[in-house]
Amino acid sequence: MKLSDLEGDMDGPIEFLDQPVSQDLILELLNHAVWAPNDGLREPWRFIFADNPYGDIMQGLQNQAPAYLLVLVKEEADQYKREEDFAAVCCLIQNFRLLAHEQSLGVRCTLHDWMYDPSRTEMFGVLSNERIAAVLELGYGANQWKGNTKLPETQLHFELL
Known part of the structure; x- marks a missing residue:
């Protein structure tokens, strides 16, 4: 498979099946996804995995999913x-999404207001020198988005110096 074959096919599932997500699979995917660029080979990330019954703490904060991965x-x-580290974490998230797609695991990357409130994030174990970059909702898709799977062509604009 080539990356160009994925055009428009990376949307997360509309609904998740009631099927558990293996913590071992998530760990395997993360071990590959961490190959993200970062000067000085810093690893500025940490992960918190929550599945059932721990996923219940996500009630009211997120859409329902069989599992969640907080990317810190x-x-x-x-x-x-700080900016370089955040860019590396974004690359890691995209690596994870691509690897999960190979395993038919759906990933919805979400951002919410509560993620920026330390009084709410400390219940997950987020430290004072960390922040949540994204919450990944994980599960196997009951159905994939059936819209246009071909991305619209765009005109790239750039200038040569």
């Missing part, structure tokens, strides 16, 4: 390192 990023004091 360390908050460096140095602005340059």
Whole structure:
């Protein structure tokens, strides 16, 4: 399979099946996904996995899913390192999504207001020098999005210096 074959096929499932997601599978995918660019080979990420019954703590915060992966990023004091670390975490998330897709595991990447409230995130074990970069809702899809799977062609604009 080539990445170009995935055009429009990476949308998360509309609904998840009531099927457990293996913690071992998530760990295997993460072990490959961490090959993300970062100067100095820093690993500014940490993960919190919640499946049933632990997924119940996500009630009211997220859509229902068989499992959740909180992707945390360390908050460096140095602005340059902080932005570089966040970019590396975003690359890691995309790597994870691609790897999960190979295993027919659906991933919805979500952002919510509660993620920026330390009083709410501390119940998950988020440290004071970390923040949640994204919450990944994980599960096997009951049905995939059936819309147009071909992305619209766009005109790229760039200038040569």
